[in-house]
Amino acid sequence: MRHLMNPLDFTTKELEKLFDLANDIERNPAKYAHACEGKKLATCFYEPSTRTRLSFESAMLSLGGQVLGFADASNSSAAKGESVSDTIRIISCYADICAMRHPKEGAPMVAASKSSIPVINAGDGGHQHPTQTLTDLLTIRSLKGRLNSFTIGLCGDLKFGRTVHSLINALVRYENIRFIFISPEELKVPDYIIEMLKEKGISYEEVIRLEDCMPQLDLLYMTRVQKERFFNEEDYVRLKDFYILNKAKMEPAKKDMLVLHPLPRVNEISVEVDDDPRAAYFKQVQYGVYVRMALILTLLEIQV
Numbered sequence: 001m002r003h004l005m006n007p008l009d010f011t012t013k014e015l016e017k018l019f020d021l022a023n024d025i026e027r028n029p030a031k032y033a034h035a036c037e038g039k040k041l042a043t044c045f046y047e048p049s050t051r052t053r054l055s056f057e058s059a060m061l062s063l064g065g066q067v068l069g070f071a072d073a074s075n076s077s078a079a080k081g082e083s084v085s086d087t088i089r090i091i092s093c094y095a096d097i098c099a100m101r102h103p104k105e106g107a108p109m110v111a112a113s114k115s116s117i118p119v120i121n122a123g124d125g126g127h128q129h130p131t132q133t134l135t136d137l138l139t140i141r142s143l144k145g146r147l148n149s150f151t152i153g154l155c156g157d158l159k160f161g162r163t164v165h166s167l168i169n170a171l172v173r174y175e176n177i178r179f180i181f182i183s184p185e186e187l188k189v190p191d192y193i194i195e196m197l198k199e200k201g202i203s204y205e206e207v208i209r210l211e212d213c214m215p216q217l218d219l220l221y222m223t224r225v226q227k228e229r230f231f232n233e234e235d236y237v238r239l240k241d242f243y244i245l246n247k248a249k250m251e252p253a254k255k256d257m258l259v260l261h262p263l264p265r266v267n268e269i270s271v272e273v274d275d276d277p278r279a280a281y282f283k284q285v286q287y288g289v290y291v292r293m294a295l296i297l298t299l300l301e302i303q304v
């Protein structure tokens, strides 16, 4: 039995297979419409979510399976003090596979160690968000045709943004990737990631102004300032609108640059950018469903 805790749990070869399956699902949805008949997915979300929870549920329903779960831990027995370890033992009796989001880093890993069904980390604190990374990689591969040889700018909250940490971890396995980290001093990418890049000899640069690097980018990954992870409101208010991508800032960018964002956005991308053909963040949401369908099939070892 396999779980997914970290994007690195899959080799690059396994990821290629997963993305091929996701693209086949995109082209032939009817072929997969009954693949999970009789199977149940539990979504256990101890933190708010729109995309991840609903895309998992949409994925399972599109595969002919059923869904159950909770979207708010205050309505579950966690509010009475039940541990994650006990909860997953219970969920294992009700469902065939579980997607779990938790504010505590490592909580889905604890659940996986006690589970008799596959557990998927649907985001743990500021740590990892592997299925967002699978979504990001599938989007890039589908729209750019490759996962190597590009310069990617990651912009915004690089300190608390788990999607950023997961994506960097995953991209270092591909050739000729150059990172440009664009953030205010207070929201820089954590030291452990910089150390890892240095050890692997991977090219990176840290800048404060988005304008300084825009023409170099093949991909721009915008992120929200993570209000929920700040210790005080004052710092959040000071930093929240540090970057606002608008039409004028898109002007010097390459004509085929892609703008990605895990969403939700707050102010960091102006709605006037949504109509730019380079804006790929809503397409990214659709790829999130295909890749979660492929992941459910893979972890349940169902072949179509």
Ligand code: CP
Pocket: 048, 049, 050, 051, 052, 053, 123, 132, 262, 263, 264
């Ligand atoms: N991208 C993402 O994780 O969105 P949600 O928080 O809405 O699930």
